[in-house]
Amino acid sequence: MAQLAESPSLPRDEEGPVFREPWEAQAFGLTVALHKKGLFSWEEWTAQLSMEIARAQRQGDADLGDSYYRHWLAALEALSNRKGLSNSDELASRTRQWREAYLNTPHGRAVELSAGLDGRRGSSED
Amino acid sequence: MSHDHDHTDPPADIALRVKALESLLVEKGLVNPAALDAIIETYEHRVGPRNGARVVARAWTDPEFKAALLEDASAAVAELGYEGRQGEHLQVVENTPELHNLVVCTLCSCYPWTVLGLPPVWYKSAPYRARAVSEPHSVLAEFGTHLPASTRIQVWDSTSEMRYLVLPMRPAGAEDFDEEALQSLVTRNAMIGVEQVSMPGRG
Numbered sequence: 540m541a542q543l544a545e546s547p548s549l550p551r552d553e554e555g556p557v558f559r560e561p562w563e564a565q566a567f568g569l570t571v572a573l574h575k576k577g578l579f580s581w582e583e584w585t586a587q588l589s590m591e592i593a594r595a596q597r598q599g600d601a602d603l604g605d606s607y608y609r610h611w612l613a614a615l616e617a618l619s620n621r622k623g624l625s626n627s628d629e630l631a632s633r634t635r636q637w638r639e640a641y642l643n644t645p646h647g648r649a650v651e652l653s654a655g656l657d658g659r660r661g662s663s664e665d
Numbered sequence: 666m667s668h669d670h671d672h673t674d675p676p677a678d679i680a681l682r683v684k685a686l687e688s689l690l691v692e693k694g695l696v697n698p699a700a701l702d703a704i705i706e707t708y709e710h711r712v713g714p715r716n717g718a719r720v721v722a723r724a725w726t727d728p729e730f731k732a733a734l735l736e737d738a739s740a741a742v743a744e745l746g747y748e749g750r751q752g753e754h755l756q757v758v759e760n761t762p763e764l765h766n767l768v769v770c771t772l773c774s775c776y777p778w779t780v781l782g783l784p785p786v787w788y789k790s791a792p793y794r795a796r797a798v799s800e801p802h803s804v805l806a807e808f809g810t811h812l813p814a815s816t817r818i819q820v821w822d823s824t825s826e827m828r829y830l831v832l833p834m835r836p837a838g839a840e841d842f843d844e845e846a847l848q849s850l851v852t853r854n855a856m857i858g859v860e861q862v863s864m865p866g867r868g
Contacts (some may be wrong), residue, residue: 546720564849567705569687571708603786630689641672641673645672
């Protein structure tokens, strides 16, 4: 396997864990769950994902496979928006609410969404 | 750390975005949290290249299964309990001394999940997606795979409707191996087509 490390253009991996971080697994699972529920077809999904990957490449992403689940999440957000499952306003507001929930929760306690404010625009200090 | 412990450090923005989407979809009743956990558990721990290795070893030892597999792979692997979740068809392509098969997905990362689990990082990378088609010989060489000049390479571009699994050649010297021993020889990379199956210690 030694020569493999010498080929810089192809990223390598061993047969390691399939997800590098928990959010990658969550994003993957959400997509499969929504598809199983019949909310979009797999053709629609791969078309959206291909589009996000192509867009990221145009914007300079080296696209070495490590950014793959970022494209995956962008595709899932876009397709959810298009299918009316969620929209970018509520996503942005909910993301802020989660961040505040973390900041308001003492270290070591479980973080509950209700610990964040209701995600109103401008309610966050950061 | 200079700050005290009256708060919890938020995770990275991208993780917060996933939490936001997940919590909204759960609230709307579009996603069941238990079903979500089950999907993740399945793909993290239960579905992996060992499924494909079992298919390959069975094909090497059971001519009837092999014939059925090459005829209708979706149906043949379903008999072993591996069923496609995305409604895709599976085609098995057989390596021979004259023909070597290589699988890629040029547009995204379509992959035979049910038999191989989730794709490795390099499979999802732009260099592999592009070069597997334009210069398959040098891609194979980077994986340490050197084929005789007389062997033709056929590249299969996966789609959302059609996935491919390579049936590698049974290595010389493995004639006496039983199905279980054969399974242990079969690697994920051999079933994508970037490597051949080799005997232990001759890798």
